[in-house]
Amino acid sequence: MSHTQDGSELLTGPGAGGLLGSAVGNSGGVLHSWQLDHVDHRPGRSTKALYRTQVSWPELDGPQAPAREELFGASAHIGEQEKDLYVAEQTLVMTDGDIDVRVWRYPHDPWLPMLPRVCYPDIVGRTLAELGVHLGPDPSAPIAIDVVSYRPGRRAVLRASQEGAAVFLKVMQPHRSGEIVDRHHRLLAAGVPVPEVMAHHEGLVVLRELPGRPLSRAVIDEGVDACRGEDLVALLDRLPASMYSVPLRPPWTDSVDFYAGIVASSVPALGPRLDALVREIREGLGSLEQRMDMRPHDVVHGDFYEAQVFVEDGRVVGLLDIDTVGPGRRADDLACLLAHLSVLADYGNAGRIDRAMQERVETAISTWHRTFAERVDPTELALRSAGVVLSLATGPHRQQETAWEAATEAIVRVAEEWVARARRAEAATRERLAQAQAQSQAPLTGQRPVAPATELTPGDDSPTQERRIDQIVQG
Known part of the structure; x- marks a missing residue:
């Protein structure tokens, strides 16, 4: 079997047909056609794939029976034993000594016995x-x-x-x-x-079943009227402190090298742009550590985006998929939502949503972004958003979308726009800090300055207060 180190070439190339034909024939069927439907590629480690096939079963349905659609899954592993394998009886394993490929007919997934x-x-x-x-x-x-x-x-x-x-x-x-x-x-x-x-x-x-409907549907139909940004933040703030003791949920930005590697392996021409993205995200977050505490102080959802939130009559009424709730930074959750929405809005450029829908989503992003940037540092918010968008760039190939190469490039461009926004936000912050420092070093004139309408108390020069001022500066 010709293959790359992790089996991706084997499971996504023409050779997959031979594997599927062997698996179907071993079960008494005849493979007529196949199409790659989904691929989960972990470069250098493993690959899992899902296929839609047309198969006939002469022994079950008779020799003249028409072919019917069947789903088949396949997994390729390199040099290590498969983990958490529960039911393997209805799978077929093929090997050439270096790589093992396991094929199964849906729903007999060997890792999901129920x-x-x-x-x-x-x-x-x-x-x-x-x-x-x-x-x-x-x-x-x-x-x-x-x-x-x-x-x-x-x-x-x-x-x-x-x-x-x-x-x-x-x-x-x-x-x-x-x-x-x-x-x-x-x-x-x-x-x-x-x-x-x-x-x-x-x-x-x-x-x-939760009440209401997903925010993913509501934001397309209603835009910013689907719910208030403040309510989205309040929903996250309700996550109990007791969940802080569970294992840390690493932010998406911790894995930007990994996601960039996946994207580059599917679209090599994007390699230089991906390298630049990873470098700017890494360096930007590193610079933030010089002026603010970047430790995980919050309890976060871990995968907070529009499909996970349910709304009704402009109110947030439900939250899904809490598998990853645990310690993290609030900016990670808020950035995750903005990242997903920004990719959704960009679908309008490719005609996947109409212009009116695109405008409603863009208005929601703009409005909610202002609210979120009052709560967390705007530079961190933009960099974290770029990291999540980069993870989403693996989707078109994984899901085998139509024209997935163009779709992948479009998502990379959205990530680049978030990095550019982070640069602007950081420049505004540094300018404000420089002005504040200059004012603090100005010579005393003996005149008492006019007090602000709201007195600042000790500690109000914290990052939270700085972010509030920064948001005002940026309008």
Whole structure:
């Protein structure tokens, strides 16, 4: 098998067809066509991929039966034993001595043993009943299943509905579900509007549906009227201090080299621009450490963006996906939201959202950015936003979007715009600090200065006060 060190070339190139054909044939089927749907590439370590295929099963459906769509997953690992592998019986492993490739038919993901128990309408009802969860008033009514997301080997989220009632089924590696349930209980007890856990069992967590609708939909339809920026900050401030004791959630900017490497491996022409981005983000954050405390003082969500927030009638009513709640910096969460929204707004340039939607999102970004920059340092906010955008640049290739190369370049450009904004913010801050220093060294005239309307108390020259003044200077 010809391959790169991490298997990415093998799983994303023409050779993947041979692997899939062998796996399908080993199960008694015939592969007619295949298309790469999703790839999770960790350069130098491993690659996981998801494929949409057309397969016929002569022994099951008869020799004349038409082909049907099937999903297949594949994983390539280099020189180390696969971790957290739970069910391997329905997978096929192929090797050439250097690299092992494991192929499976969805939903028999070897890392997610509960996935087959919730993917089929006739089985999910029994699974929920065994866990004491009942949907609609008529248990015999059909259950509809929608796959919200699936990351091979990592997690899946499905929505099961029956006669207007719905629950969300979060499937993960079994060793993680107990921790996730505990987090939900602790946050609910603190008054954070996260989904209620209805049941759970070894890698499956059943969550009650939140009220309202996702901010991702509301901001496109309503723009800044979807909710107030102050309410978004207040939602994060409700995260309880007790969660500060859990393991540190590294900020996205800690991994900018990693994400840049992924993007550069898929679009090599972007290499010089990615190198410059990484350098400016690193150097910018390093400079901030010279004038402010950069330690993690807050409890953060860890992946705070518009799809995770639910709103209703202009109010924030829910928060999803709290797996990464823990110690961090408030700027990380606020930057994560701005980064995602800025990529969404840029979709208007490619025609993926219409101009009116684009303008509503851009207005929301501008308004909420002003609010956020009053709470955290504006330079840090912009640099952290650039780092998150850079992580999003891995998405078009991973999700195999149409024209993913152009989409990747567009996201890199958005990251560059955030870095430019950080430069402007830092220049304004340094100018203000220089002016303040010059004024403090001015000779005394014997005249008493006019007192400000609000007296500054000792300590008000802290970074928080500096950020407030800086925001006024920038308008």
